[in-house]
Amino acid sequence: MKITYREALRLGLREALARDERVFLMGEDVGRYGGTYAVSKGLLAEFGPERVRDAPLSELAFVGAGIGAALGGMRPIVEVMTVNFSLLPLDQIVNTAAILRHMSGGQFAVPLVIRMATGAGRQLAAQHSHSFEGWYAHIPGIKIAAPATIDDAHGMLGAALADGNPVLVFEYPALFETTGELSAEAIDIAHAKVRRQGTRVTLVAYGNCVPKALQAADRLAEEGINAEVVDLRVLRPLDMDTVLASVRKTRRAVVVDDGWRSGGLSAEIMARVMEQAFYDLDAPVARVCREEVPIPYARHLEEAALPQADKIVAAVKGLFQ
Amino acid sequence: MSTPIPPPPSGPVPYPPEKSIALLTDMLRIRRLEEKCAELYGAGKIRGFLHLYIGEEAVATGAMRALLPVDSVVATYREHGHALLKGVAMTRIMAEMFGKKEGCSRGRGGSMHLFDAATRFYGGNAIVGGGLPLAVGFGLAAKMRGEERVTACFFGDGAVAEGAFHESMNLAALWRLPVAFFCENNFYAMGTAIARYEAQTDLCAKAASYGMEAFPVDGMDVVAVHEGAKRAREHAMASGPVFVEFRTYRFRAHSMFDPDLYRDKSEIEQWKTRGPIHTFSARLKAQGDLTEERFLEIDAEVAGEVDAAVAFAEAGSWEPVEDLAKDVYAP
Ligand SMILES: Cc1ncc(C[n+]2csc(CCOP(=O)(O)OP(=O)(O)O)c2C)c(N)n1
Ligand SMILES: [Mg+2]
Numbered sequence: 163m164k165i166t167y168r169e170a171l172r173l174g175l176r177e178a179l180a181r182d183e184r185v186f187l188m189g190e191d192v193g194r195y196g197g198t199y200a201v202s203k204g205l206l207a208e209f210g211p212e213r214v215r216d217a218p219l220s221e222l223a224f225v226g227a228g229i230g231a232a233l234g235g236m237r238p239i240v241e242v243m244t245v246n247f248s249l250l251p252l253d254q255i256v257n258t259a260a261i262l263r264h265m266s267g268g269q270f271a272v273p274l275v276i277r278m279a280t281g282a283g284r285q286l287a288a289q290h291s292h293s294f295e296g297w298y299a300h301i302p303g304i305k306i307a308a309p310a311t312i313d314d315a316h317g318m319l320g321a322a323l324a325d326g327n328p329v330l331v332f333e334y335p336a337l338f339e340t341t342g343e344l345s346a347e348a349i350d351i352a353h354a355k356v357r358r359q360g361t362r363v364t365l366v367a368y369g370n371c372v373p374k375a376l377q378a379a380d381r382l383a384e385e386g387i388n389a390e391v392v393d394l395r396v397l398r399p400l401d402m403d404t405v406l407a408s409v410r411k412t413r414r415a416v417v418v419d420d421g422w423r424s425g426g427l428s429a430e431i432m433a434r435v436m437e438q439a440f441y442d443l444d445a446p447v448a449r450v451c452r453e454e455v456p457i458p459y460a461r462h463l464e465e466a467a468l469p470q471a472d473k474i475v476a477a478v479k480g481l482f483q
Numbered sequence: 484m485s486t487p488i489p490p491p492p493s494g495p496v497p498y499p500p501e502k503s504i505a506l507l508t509d510m511l512r513i514r515r516l517e518e519k520c521a522e523l524y525g526a527g528k529i530r531g532f533l534h535l536y537i538g539e540e541a542v543a544t545g546a547m548r549a550l551l552p553v554d555s556v557v558a559t560y561r562e563h564g565h566a567l568l569k570g571v572a573m574t575r576i577m578a579e580m581f582g583k584k585e586g587c588s589r590g591r592g593g594s595m596h597l598f599d600a601a602t603r604f605y606g607g608n609a610i611v612g613g614g615l616p617l618a619v620g621f622g623l624a625a626k627m628r629g630e631e632r633v634t635a636c637f638f639g640d641g642a643v644a645e646g647a648f649h650e651s652m653n654l655a656a657l658w659r660l661p662v663a664f665f666c667e668n669n670f671y672a673m674g675t676a677i678a679r680y681e682a683q684t685d686l687c688a689k690a691a692s693y694g695m696e697a698f699p700v701d702g703m704d705v706v707a708v709h710e711g712a713k714r715a716r717e718h719a720m721a722s723g724p725v726f727v728e729f730r731t732y733r734f735r736a737h738s739m740f741d742p743d744l745y746r747d748k749s750e751i752e753q754w755k756t757r758g759p760i761h762t763f764s765a766r767l768k769a770q771g772d773l774t775e776e777r778f779l780e781i782d783a784e785v786a787g788e789v790d791a792a793v794a795f796a797e798a799g800s801w802e803p804v805e806d807l808a809k810d811v812y813a814p
Pocket of ligand 2: 640667669673
């Protein structure tokens with residue numbers, strides 16, 4: 163069955179709501195409006211306003227309430243409309259959800275899933291174009307899932323709910339219209355995956371940069387460079403085994419990161435490759451990141467500010483000079 | 484919507500004809516500018532988010548004419564009209580929406596982020612409630628520096644649910660800052676009607692609970708808005724913060740991405756009978772201050788201004804990619 167990424171997300175939500183009475187969805191405009199990206203469209207009619215709950219513009223309160231409800235025996239899925247607005251409830255995420263289990267001496271796990279849309283590329287300007295999933299990956303105590311495929315868009319939510327601890331699931335509006343077959347494969351939130359086999363360089367990417375890396379790999383293939391593409395899928399904890407196995411095989415790597423470079427996820431991956439596979443490398447690890455600017459509105463400037471296939475191609479070629 | 488819809492604004496307009504015509508012209512400038520924007524969005528010239536103010540023009544118009552050039556304005560992403568009437572040239576607003584270098588934010592902000600230092604227009608904030616603390620800070624600076632200026636902060640009803648609203652109300656009241664909080668209550672935050680997200684829908688009661696002067700105004704009546712805003716400015720200057728709830732309505736969808744399926748068409752039609760431009764024109768005509776001919780003349784002049792703005796934007800240039808990191812502090 164061919165479905166869109168958006169439909170896959172919706173199917174995951176529907177199944178989660180149907181499977182467990184304790185699960186409910188809460189967020190701004192998730193009900194009557196049907197979700198700002200139409201992800202939760204139809205769910206209000208199917209599950210009613212108790213379980214598909216429209217919330218006021220009170221991100222700090224309803225994310226915190228999600229934590230409380232989780233502790234109180236429910237299984238909330240909280241939707242923060244976009245990652246940009248998650249800076250308002252950041253305190254509840256970092257200072258409560260991520261910390262509680264450890265700081266209570268293991269007494270309180272927080273079975274909470276927070277979903278949010280992320281990324282740039284639609285000329286929404288600086289305040290609506292952040293990509294903070296790598297930044298959230300800095301925080302111990304939460305898992306970070308970044309579905310880049312139809313199967314992951316569908317299955318990661320269920321895996322996150324089954325985890326029993328706080329999981330942030332990042333959804334990519336840039337991918338919402340992409341279509342694909344839904345497979346019967348079991349989805350975890352533990353492993354990276356090789357999306358394309360290759361021999362001469364490893365492209366490490368996640369989320370909306372996975373298609374860009376695949377596109378770059380196609381172009382590199384035309385020029386005789388056979389690239390392997392690793393989709394991180396989970397940004398915390400990192401599955402370095404998969405990354406390192408690939409890098410040891412290809413002996414070169416380019417990290418593609420939709421976030422900013424300084425202190426970012428790309429830096430972490432490069433450091434770990436350096437720590438664990440330095441002597442397997444034939445070239446320094448390279449990276450393609452978001453330029454270190456707030457994302458501008460004008461299309462040509464926005465395009466220039468974001469990772470693109472041609473920049474990945476250029477970075478790979480740089481490793482062979 | 485639970486609140487009953489009042490009858491259309493009516494009655495005599497207590498202004499000299501020149502002033503009334505100026506108010507009418509300003510409302511038309513916003514309306515025609517935005518109708519053109521909607522058209523240009525369809526043509527792909529304007530991209531990203533575009534939030535139209537159509538239906539709500541009386542609020543920015545009546546309020547802005549109560550402010551002085553020394554006053555500061557902080558607004559939201561639905562701010563084309565506010566920027567225009569604070570004095571930002573329509574040409575530079577249109578160029579901004581095209582993403583051109585000649586735009587008031589060099590094409591980097593787009594529709595939601597109009598800025599202009601010269602006219603003290605401080606944006607253009609797309610984080611709901613994000614402008615409120617900023618306005619408190621402008622009030623604080625003015626008070627500490629002994630400057631005679633008011634800061635007008637525009638925000639929607641939805642922002643009232645944010646913590647930033649409540650923290651800002653308290654701070655402004657505690658320190659008696661010269662800030663006018665202008666709430667544009669169009670009864671919806673995106674697709675959610677106010678009664679579905681506010682336990683207390685009397686917004687003035689919230690502001691009053693901070694010990695602040697607060698009153699509601701018919702936001703579809705430019706006269707009521709103007710008088711209310713004048714009163715608010717005087718109050719802010721003399722004795723500290725004030726909250727005004729302008730009850731208004733947006734005739735268009737929340738943004739160009741919104742299919743607008745959450746409200747009855749009949750509700751929109753009923754509010755349209757209260758439309759700020761046609762009701763005000765009718766009142767002026769009734770008292771002999773406006774003829775249909777004069778109206779058409781004004782409308783044609785406004786159309787000329789809009790056409791010139793589009794031509795300016797079309798003729799504009801793209802900021803060179805090499806300048807991408809220009810003005811990034813600590814890149
Ligand atoms: C903090 C934050 N949360 C959510 C959003 C998404 N959003 C943009 S506008 C809007 C509705 C705001 O309604 P209101 O304040 O009444 O202003 P209106 O659009 O009606 O003028 C929402 C939910 C946002 N921009 N910022
Ligand atoms: Mg509103």
